Amino acid sequence: MSDPTNDTFRDLLMEARFGDAKQARAAVADIGVKVVRTEDRWSQDELRETIANILADALRDAGRTDREALIRAIAPNILATVRGEISSAHPEIIEALSPRMGELIRAAVARATEDLQRQIDEAVPVDLWIATLKSRLTGTSTTSWVIREEDGFRVIEAFLIERGSGLILAQDRPIGADIGDPAALDDDLLGGMIAALDAFARDAFGGGGIDELRQLTLSAGTIYLRASPTKILALRCTGIAPPKIEDEIDHLLDHVIRRLQEGGEDALPDRLLAVDMDPRPEEGGASGAAIVGKVAAVFLAVMLAGWGHFALEGANDARWTDATYDIAHGHPNMTGYPVEATHADGTVTLTGLVPDEATRTAIASDIARYPLPAATAFAMPVAGKRLDR
Amino acid sequence: MKTYKIVVLGDFGVGKTSLIRRYVLDEFSEAYRATIGVHIYKHNDTLEGDDLEVSLVVWDIEGAPLPGDQTRRYIVGASGAVVVGDMTRKDPFPAMWQAADMFEEVLPGRPLCLALNKSDIATVKSPETVKRMTRRYDCPVFETSALTGDAVNPMFRSLARSILSLGL
Numbered sequence: 001m002s003d004p005t006n007d008t009f010r011d012l013l014m015e016a017r018f019g020d021a022k023q024a025r026a027a028v029a030d031i032g033v034k035v036v037r038t039e040d041r042w043s044q045d046e047l048r049e050t051i052a053n054i055l056a057d058a059l060r061d062a063g064r065t066d067r068e069a070l071i072r073a074i075a076p077n078i079l080a081t082v083r084g085e086i087s088s089a090h091p092e093i094i095e096a097l098s099p100r101m102g103e104l105i106r107a108a109v110a111r112a113t114e115d116l117q118r119q120i121d122e123a124v125p126v127d128l129w130i131a132t133l134k135s136r137l138t139g140t141s142t143t144s145w146v147i148r149e150e151d152g153f154r155v156i157e158a159f160l161i162e163r164g165s166g167l168i169l170a171q172d173r174p175i176g177a178d179i180g181d182p183a184a185l186d187d188d189l190l191g192g193m194i195a196a197l198d199a200f201a202r203d204a205f206g207g208g209g210i211d212e213l214r215q216l217t218l219s220a221g222t223i224y225l226r227a228s229p230t231k232i233l234a235l236r237c238t239g240i241a242p243p244k245i246e247d248e249i250d251h252l253l254d255h256v257i258r259r260l261q262e263g264g265e266d267a268l269p270d271r272l273l274a275v276d277m278d279p280r281p282e283e284g285g286a287s288g289a290a291i292v293g294k295v296a297a298v299f300l301a302v303m304l305a306g307w308g309h310f311a312l313e314g315a316n317d318a319r320w321t322d323a324t325y326d327i328a329h330g331h332p333n334m335t336g337y338p339v340e341a342t343h344a345d346g347t348v349t350l351t352g353l354v355p356d357e358a359t360r361t362a363i364a365s366d367i368a369r370y371p372l373p374a375a376t377a378f379a380m381p382v383a384g385k386r387l388d389r
Numbered sequence: 390m391k392t393y394k395i396v397v398l399g400d401f402g403v404g405k406t407s408l409i410r411r412y413v414l415d416e417f418s419e420a421y422r423a424t425i426g427v428h429i430y431k432h433n434d435t436l437e438g439d440d441l442e443v444s445l446v447v448w449d450i451e452g453a454p455l456p457g458d459q460t461r462r463y464i465v466g467a468s469g470a471v472v473v474g475d476m477t478r479k480d481p482f483p484a485m486w487q488a489a490d491m492f493e494e495v496l497p498g499r500p501l502c503l504a505l506n507k508s509d510i511a512t513v514k515s516p517e518t519v520k521r522m523t524r525r526y527d528c529p530v531f532e533t534s535a536l537t538g539d540a541v542n543p544m545f546r547s548l549a550r551s552i553l554s555l556g557l
Binding site: 071087162163164166186189191192193195199202203 | 426
């Protein structure tokens with residue numbers, strides 16, 4: 001409740017200020033209403049929306065009138081923000097990206113496998129049956145046999161790179177090596193790139209740098225990397241590496257670093273690849289007796305291999321013949337009909353009788369489905385159905 | 390032919406990549422492209438007078454702050470540096486001081502030179518600051534333009550000579 005004395009005093013004051021107290025009160029009340037309306041109209045959301053529109057227009061204008069300045073102004077902030085977001089939200093980013101990455105990787109692998117299979121088929125049609133044979137004998141897939149035979153793993157060149165500067169300290173190529181297109185990969189740029197990757201990896205992976213990045217795939221080949229605290233050994237290779245290659249590269253780096261430690265920087269080897277990349281040689285020189293023994297062993301191995309080859313071929317001829325016989329003889333319509341299979345000059349010939357044309361076609365179709373590395377010939381006339389059926 | 394690593398440092402958008410491309414490829418690209426991380430270029434050059442051939446591996450390091458110690462790591466092993474500033478900016482010098490200080494901190498005593506870039510559209514606003522910088526780092530300064538090619542080759546060659554004179 002208001003104090004009547006105060007009301008009277010206020011009216012008197014208003015009268016003194018505005019002349020008519022009633023009119024003054026009405027004006028104040030009107031102002032109050034306007035304030036409330038304004039507050040309602042400019043709620044936080046409405047204000048935000050209005051300002052957002054103004055900002056959007058301003059940015060659009062800036063983009064039109066001085067795009068370069070706008071980019072210069074905002075790009076560092078955007079990059080810093082993106083980096084910050086990525087580093088502070090690892091799990092969320094992985095969670096968001098992994099399904100898409102998984103799909104992409106699966107698709108890429110499937111495509112690569114198809115390409116590889118096609119290349120193999122195009123490149124080695126003649127040798128395919130050999131791979132098929134080896135596959136049958138060993139239980140290993142045909143493709144993997146072909147890859148092993150065709151991988152042609154080669155070290156193209158070796159670099160010893162100074163960590164940090166990326167400068168090439170020593171370089172070597174196997175004698176007679178084909179380096180491919182020399183313009184494709186400049187040595188100094190490769191060194192610089194590896195050093196830059198090393199520097200980047202130290203921050204990205206936390207300290208280790210190339211110590212933890214041991215292999216790099218480029219269009220110009222695969223680069224195997226090994227690092228000491230001051231040097232990086234890089235081997236550019238093509239083909240598929242045999243499993244022991246990782247050990248051999250460790251061995252090579254170890255050898256080069258030891259030489260440097262013993263002899264200083266001047267002791268850089270003239271030939272990095274002079275270190276044998278194949279099984280390490282025995283200590284000490286070979287005696288005359290040892291050489292004679294090795295020659296005898298090689299001779300014996302060749303003899304055994306020759307005998308093994310013929311024995312294997314004979315065994316396989318018999319296997320293919322038996323397999324063909326089993327297919328024909330096992331057909332349900334062939335019960336009681338004579339069948340014979342013989343092998344000569346790479347062809348398995350089926351002789352005997354078939355009840356009808358349809359059965360002969362079915363047998364031929366079954367044999368075609370079975371990938372025999374030999375041609376098949378039919379000498380099976382139609383004898384008609386047995387009378388006792 | 391000896392090979393040297395050179396780093397090019399400077400703030401975001403000052404024209405580092407354009408300068409390098411002008412030197413290495415003799416071209417200038419109008420389309421601005423942000424450099425992420427580091428780009429590496431190589432250029433074989435002949436130093437006139439001495440008839441000496443050098444191979445410069447030029448590292449174009451991103452101007453925006455890189456995470457961690459990455460910029461310092463990229464500097465390691467360099468024989469010299471070019472510190473680039475954009476003369477069209479209101480005050481390009483704080484970023485140049487910062488880059489030059491960082492280079493000297495990582496590799497004290499190595500030669501560097503200053504490139505006051507975009508000389509085709511702007512002039513040096515504070516010659517006093519430039520003088521102070523050249524005194525502080527004992528380095529030459531070049532008013533360059535990647536657009537016209539002004540002073541670009543002389544700058545890189547001057548740096549190569551400084552490196553050679555130090556026997557690096």
